[in-house]
Every structure is written in C-alpha cells, then in structure tokens.
Amino acid sequence: MTTGHAEFLSAELPSGRVAHFHWVWLRDSCPCEECRNIHAKQKYFDSATIPADITASAVRQTADRVEIIWPDGHRSDYPMRWLAEREAQRLARPPAPDGRIPWTSPAAVADHRFAYRDIMADDSMLVAALDRLFRHGILVIDGQTDADSDALCARLAGFVDRSYFGEYFDLETKPDDTTDSISFSTRQLPMHTDIPYYTVPPDYQFLYGLDINAAATAATDGRTRFADGLAAAHRLREADPEAFRVLSTIPVTYRAEYRAAEKIYENETTIIRTDHNGEVVGLVNNPTKMYFDTVPFESTIPLYRAYATFKGLLGDEVCYFHSWHPGDMIVFDNRRIFHGRGEFGASGIVRTLRGGYFSEIELAARARFVAERIS
Structure with a gap:
C-alpha cells in the first residue's frame, strides 16, 4: 500500500519493506521525458525551482507503480522497481569508510x-x-x-x-x-x-x-x-x-x-x-x-x-x-x-x-x- 503524509510518501516495496520518499525529492526525480532527456539522463530544470514544501494533489498505486499528480497538473509515474532501486542505493551508501584496503603483504x-x-x-x-x-x-x-x-x-x-x-x-x-x-x-x-x-x-x-x-x-x-x-x-x-x-x-x-x-x-x-x-x-x-x-x-x-x-x-x-x-x-x-x-x-x-x-x-x-x- 501507499500512504501520503504531509511531508513524504510511504510506499510498500515488493520486498515488503516500507520506504519513505520526500515529495520534493519525488518531484525532482520525475523520470518522464518532459522533465529529462531520457538518452542523456539529464534534467531540464533546476532543483531550486521546486518548492521544498511541495505536496502531491493525488496519489494512485497499482501493483507495480505509483502515479502522482502535482499541484500544477503534472503527472509523474514511478515504477515500484525504480523506487526499490533508489531505496537500495540510499541504504547501501557507506557512512564513512572510503573502501581503501592497506596492503598486508606484497x-x-x-x-x-x-x-x-x-x-x-x-x-x-x-x-x-x-x-x-x-x-x-x-x-x-x-x-x-x-x-x-x-x-x-x-x-x-x-x-x-x-x-x-x-x-x-x-x-x-x-x-x-x-x-x-x-x-x-x-x-x-x-x-x-x-x-x-x-x-x-x-x-x-x-x-x-x-x-x-x-x-x-x-x-x-x-x-x-x-x-x-x-x-x-x-x-x-x-x-x-x-x-x-x-x-x-x-x-x-x-x-x-x-x-x-x-x-x-x-x-x-x-x-x-x-x-x-x-x-x-x-x-x-x-x-x-x-x-x-x-x-x-x-x-x-x-x-x-x-x-x-x-x-x-x-x-x-x-x-x-x-x-x-x-x-x-x-x-x-x-x-x-x-x-x-x-x-x-x-x-x-x-x-x-x-x-x-x-x-x-x-x-x-x-x-x-x-x-x-x-x-
């Protein structure tokens, strides 16, 4: 299930884990062709133009995706697999170590x-x-x-x-x-x-x-x-x-x-x-x-x-x-x-x-x- 809150979206991922996504991040990450060049994977806009307190006007979920309608009428479609991948990236990012392994033996x-x-x-x-x-x-x-x-x-x-x-x-x-x-x-x-x-x-x-x-x-x-x-x-x-x-x-x-x-x-x-x-x-x-x-x-x-x-x-x-x-x-x-x-x-x-x-x-x-x- 998907639940909208005042400050973020809660979505149940295919794994069963419930993940939270800020509205402003979701709007900034809209994957549609109107918002970004799909080939180059580059945005057409500046994140600074999105109000930090933006919220969705409507949220609809199917088995494999979440659809959000924004206050200006823009429609964003997020596959559940895509949301799960972004959550995994966020959780996998190490907090401090840089990954370097000193030699123990030549x-x-x-x-x-x-x-x-x-x-x-x-x-x-x-x-x-x-x-x-x-x-x-x-x-x-x-x-x-x-x-x-x-x-x-x-x-x-x-x-x-x-x-x-x-x-x-x-x-x-x-x-x-x-x-x-x-x-x-x-x-x-x-x-x-x-x-x-x-x-x-x-x-x-x-x-x-x-x-x-x-x-x-x-x-x-x-x-x-x-x-x-x-x-x-x-x-x-x-x-x-x-x-x-x-x-x-x-x-x-x-x-x-x-x-x-x-x-x-x-x-x-x-x-x-x-x-x-x-x-x-x-x-x-x-x-x-x-x-x-x-x-x-x-x-x-x-x-x-x-x-x-x-x-x-x-x-x-x-x-x-x-x-x-x-x-x-x-x-x-x-x-x-x-x-x-x-x-x-x-x-x-x-x-x-x-x-x-x-x-x-x-x-x-x-x-x-x-x-x-x-x-």
Whole structure:
C-alpha cells in the first residue's frame, strides 16, 4: 500500500519493506521525458525551482507503480522497481569508510593479476579490475606481444590526462645534458610519487612495457618496485605518533625547473595529507624534487628524522617487484602508491616504459557505466 503524509510518501516495496520518499525529492526525480532527456539522463530544470514544501494533489498505486499528480497538473509515474532501486542505493551508501584496503603483504598484489585480453573483452573482468585498483591502489595487467597501449587506455578510462610531459612519456635513456628529468636515464630512482610540484598531483599513474627485451625481464635491477604508502603511514602513526604529526603538519617544497619550456613549477605541501578527522587522504613525496628551504629552524631536525623513519617503512620487504614483459601495464594510485627502481644500465638491457596519468573521475565513471551495463 501507499500512504501520503504531509511531508513524504510511504510506499510498500515488493520486498515488503516500507520506504519513505520526500515529495520534493519525488518531484525532482520525475523520470518522464518532459522533465529529462531520457538518452542523456539529464534534467531540464533546476532543483531550486521546486518548492521544498511541495505536496502531491493525488496519489494512485497499482501493483507495480505509483502515479502522482502535482499541484500544477503534472503527472509523474514511478515504477515500484525504480523506487526499490533508489531505496537500495540510499541504504547501501557507506557512512564513512572510503573502501581503501592497506596492503598486508606484497604477495597479495602478485596473486591478483588480470590478463590484457580479459580486460579488453570481458566487461565483468574490467569492473573487477577497476574495483581492485580503487581498493588496493594498484592494478597489474599481464600484457601480450600484440597488446595496444592506446586501446587499453581507452578501455580503462576513455582518455588520459595531460601533464607537462604531454599525454604520454616514454622512459628511455637520454643524455644528462639533454633531459629535463633524471627519470629518463638508467639511474636508480628512490621511492616516490609523481609530479609533487602540481597543487593537485595526478590521481592515477600507469606504466606500460613498450620495448622490453629478455635481458631486461631477467635483470633484477630492471624491475620496478611498488609499496603502499597508506599502509606505511598507518604503521608510522601506530609506532611513532610524533613522526606522523610532523609529516602531516610541516610542509616541504617541491620544485621542478623545465628550462626548455621556460617554466619553474613549485608547490608546498605536507608529505602526509590528512582530512579534518586526521585520516590519511594522500601522500606527496619525490626526493629528487624536494627541498626543506622553508622549514622553520626548530622543525628541521624533527622533520628529517620523521621523514627517514617513514621512508624506512617502504623497504624491500614490503614492496611488490615487477619484472617487465612487453605489453604489461601497471596502474596505481599516485596519491598512495610509491614506486622506484634500481640502476639498470647493464649492457644489453632494453627497457622502455611508456607512462601517463588517469584522473580518478574518468576511471570511476567508466566503472559505473560498465557495471550498469552488465547488471
């Protein structure tokens, strides 16, 4: 049965549960073609034009739908299944947790890999892979020799984000006097997150095995290592609360000078970013572009000590090491996952990785659409 009250509608759903819906929400959510473009699923009006105290003039219910007549004569038809879906969405929305799962073991990363062909051909596998990425911060896709990085990027997010480096950058060896980043070398790179000199660094990064030979795959130093900064930050707060406080309250400066582009980027931020509840929402750190120039004198030694303690928690024993094959892709949360490498300049090694960035909103939008398509 359906009952109208002064402020809301009570409807008995097919499950037997009685759900309540405000009149103003129902009028705002009218699914008819006069109120919204059915193809684009966009409204033709502003919610601000609906009186908050609006009520129905008449309500009629059949076994499978509710019909409402509004004061201006407009008729809205709500299938009971549609009302039940909206109620389920409201009840399912988590009150606080963001769904991120800190790594308990690097082996968990290696045990949850996806195949390129599965991602490209199977919607359910794509949804599972993106869910893995959002929760664990990393997605490992085993490639094929005929894998297509453009097609894979389009499948995951539609398009990539541009940065100073353009849409893509190929990590290949360049002479020291011609490069604008030491990433374009065979040198060791310490554990880091990318582009810390942006006020808002990229959300997600990807690395793709563009040109890899057998020698690079076999070489220990040719591997890329990944560690969960979120898990490390949690361990730091438990083991050394003062070090956590220092890294989450005292900012450092990140600077990148790109002379060819006639630009000097600069950003000041804490290494550990927290919200108003003190929860970790992101990490920003790149040792090659980090400066303590603006740190107060009395905070300098505590900051260096806290920073060394934190980076010590990203040691090899908590890292996932990836040996590259042609067509492999790894996507990871640039606000959470640290990555680095050893020096790999041995003779005979060919190791060119293609990198780029995705925004979270594009990845999440793709995940929602594909999940709806297969539901």
